[in-house]
Amino acid sequence: MIKAGLSDNSCSEVMLENNTYVRIMNLAQKRNSTIIIPIGSIEQHSTHLPVGTDYIIAYKLAVMIACRILNRYGIQVYVAPPIPYSLSIEWKHKNTFTITLSLQTFSNLIYEIVSELISHGFKNIVLFNGHGGNTEALNIIARWIANSQADKSIKIYVVNWWDLIRDELSTLTEQKTLLHAGEVETSIALALNIPVEIKNLDYVDTDKMPWTKNGYTVYTSEYPRNKAWGKPHLATKEKGQKIVEAILSKMEKILLNITSSKGQYAKPST
Numbered sequence: 001m002i003k004a005g006l007s008d009n010s011c012s013e014v015m016l017e018n019n020t021y022v023r024i025m026n027l028a029q030k031r032n033s034t035i036i037i038p039i040g041s042i043e044q045h046s047t048h049l050p051v052g053t054d055y056i057i058a059y060k061l062a063v064m065i066a067c068r069i070l071n072r073y074g075i076q077v078y079v080a081p082p083i084p085y086s087l088s089i090e091w092k093h094k095n096t097f098t099i100t101l102s103l104q105t106f107s108n109l110i111y112e113i114v115s116e117l118i119s120h121g122f123k124n125i126v127l128f129n130g131h132g133g134n135t136e137a138l139n140i141i142a143r144w145i146a147n148s149q150a151d152k153s154i155k156i157y158v159v160n161w162w163d164l165i166r167d168e169l170s171t172l173t174e175q176k177t178l179l180h181a182g183e184v185e186t187s188i189a190l191a192l193n194i195p196v197e198i199k200n201l202d203y204v205d206t207d208k209m210p211w212t213k214n215g216y217t218v219y220t221s222e223y224p225r226n227k228a229w230g231k232p233h234l235a236t237k238e239k240g241q242k243i244v245e246a247i248l249s250k251m252e253k254i255l256l257n258i259t260s261s262k263g264q265y266a267k268p269s270t
C-alpha cells in the first residue's frame with residue numbers, strides 16, 4: 001500500500017489509488033460524494049526548496065485534511081493522485097529546472113480528469129491548488145465544466161490554500177501573502193518535512209510579486225526567474241506549523257459544509 005509519507009495524521013485509505021474500484025464506486029455513487037485533486041507544479045523554487053514543492057505541499061495538506069475529516073467525523077472523502085505538472089511559464093529559464101505545460105494541455109488534462117470523475121459519480125470535485133500560476137486557468141476550467149452539467153448537484157470547487165489564511169498571515173508572518181518560495185512557503189515546507197536547504201538562500205526581498213500593481217496586473221519577463229520572491233530568511237518550522245493548522249481548520253469547515261446537511265453523511269434526524 002502506498003503511504004503519503006506524512007509524519008502526522010497519516011491514513012492511507014483516503015488516497016484514491018489505495019482503494020479497490022468496488023470501494024471507490026460505492027462512495028462515488030452516494031449523494032455529496034467528494035474527491036480532492038491536489039494540483040501543484042514542477043518549477044524552480046530557488047536554491048533552497050525542491051522543484052516539487054507546490055504539489056508536495058498540496059498533496060500532503062489534502063491527505064492531512066481528508067484524514068482529519070475521517071478520524072474526527074467518520075466522513076470519507078478521497079484524495080486523487082496529485083497533478084504535478086502545470087502552468088509555470090513565469091519561472092521558465094534556461095538555467096533552472098522548470099517544466100511547464102501549455103495552457104491547452106493543462107486545460108485538457110484538468111477537463112478530462114474532472115469529467116471522468118464526474119462520469120463515475122462524484123458530485124463534489126475540489127481542485128486544491130498549490131501553485132499561484134494555475135489560479136486563473138483553474139477558475140475558467142471549473143466554471144466551464146460545472147456549467148456544462150445537466151446534473152445540478154455537481155459542484156466544482158477551486159481552493160488556493162493561501163486564500164484560506166489571508167487573515168492569519170497578517171499576524172503569523174511578516175510576509176502577508178504567498179509569493180514564491182518565500183517566508184510562507186518555506187515555513188510550510190519546514191513544517192511538512194520537505195527537504196529545505198535553509199542556509200542556501202537566493203531571493204528578492206519583497207512584499208509582492210513584480211506583476212502585482214495597485215489596481216492592475218502587468219505581465220513582463222523583466223524580472224529574475226531563478227530566485228525566490230519574498231522573505232525566506234524569516235521562515236521557521238513553528239510558523240509553518242501554525243500556518244498548516246490554520247489551513248487544515250479552514251478546510252475542515254469547508255469539507256464539513258460540502259459533505260453535510262442533505263448529503264450522504266448527514267446523521268439521521270431524530
Ligand SMILES: [Zn+2]
Binds near residue numbers: 045053130131180185
Ligand atoms: Zn511554490
